[in-house]
Amino acid sequence: MKRLLFSLAYLFSFFSFSLAQSDSSLLKSLQDEIMLHGTCYENLRVLTQSIGHRLSGSPQAEKAVQWGLKTMREAGADTAWLQPALVPHWVRGNEWLQVKLPGSKGFEPMRMTSLGNSIGSGKPVEAPVIMVQTMDEFYKLSPAAVAGKIVFFNYRFRQDIINTFEGYGDAIKYRILPPVAVAQKGGVGVIIRSVGTGVDDVPHTGVTRIVDSVRKIPCVAIGYLGANRLEAACRQGGVTARVLTSGKMLPPVLSYNVIGEIKGSEFPNEYVIAGGHLDSWDVGQGAQDDGAGCVQSIEIIRAFKKLGIRPKRSVRAVLFMNEENGSKGAHAYADSAVARHEKHVLAIESDAGGFSPRGFGMDMPLEKKSIVRSWLPYFLPMGVYDFSGEDAGVDVSPLGKSGAALAGLYPDSQRYFDIHHTDEDRFDKVSHRELKLGAAAMATLVWLASQYGL
């Protein structure tokens, strides 16, 4: 009996070893296919250079939807379709900022950008500027000190937090909270030091929080160098700013997520999905944020089809609409998954840039994390080793409620917030090798989850 058990154990270990060997060679050909013949970089060139930035509701976003559907079909998806989502339609309009520094006779222009979703003044607002370093410092000010003033929030992105996504998490309240907080104390405008890591004069936009019942005031971001100048001037005192913003929220627009699918051979109603968001801010070209995640997701479909890989579970690439200022696409996808009783085994998001992949954040129970971590040897040759994070992403998060395991591609984070939400987020900032390597890492995880489940 003992002997029989031993033989069975031996057989089993031999079987799993040979299985792992065949998995290794399949995954190596998948990774090779993407590195040697991947089309994601060329797809990103077309998306970013022929369409450009594509804020939800804009004509460019509509063009991007049509591009996504066509590209998904060219990649060989068994089926590709559009999933409707009603999205907000914010437009920026004319805007400028001028400052009068102590000792100077006139106003000089300062490079700026309005914060997304903010409602413009429509006419110039001129007022003295007061500076605070932190929200706590602002909360201590009396309404009398704030009334009639433009408040400059001079909080610096923390360079000592090594993972810049954590640094972003620390600083983001300075983009979200000031418009309402300042208006409630009678202030007439907000200027923030951009939430970004760059040492340049490039302002970073991004969504802010507006409340219907609170008066709307201009809220703008300035670049690192502009903020340094304004900071030095405020220390001397006597700074006045003049600001015009014209942001408007137009009626919602019918837009779409783009979905491409390869039908699973054994569990067709179980899904492993990989996605990025198709919309971007109305600056730059939306290359790293998040054209990269879109073309990487499409690349998985292309490589599977090219190699004739038939996954056991259905695999989808999803280009989500409206991540930046409403997440309507993410909710439309999750609602549809519930309505159609689709079991999502794993949802992977790539929305942290197309830089060298380092790992995956995992938002899932411990036993599922252990399974993913057991696959580490398949990732190490790509330099992908870090499975310690817990963040997946905004677009996949609504799927978590129905029990899907969530994961987020975690690339090297050092340069992302230099260009995030700026004019500098352009195609030429993307490395074709790093982009493809990220796609290869995602494809590896997609195949393993589609083969073995979670």
Ligand SMILES: [Zn+2]
């Ligand atoms: Zn993004």
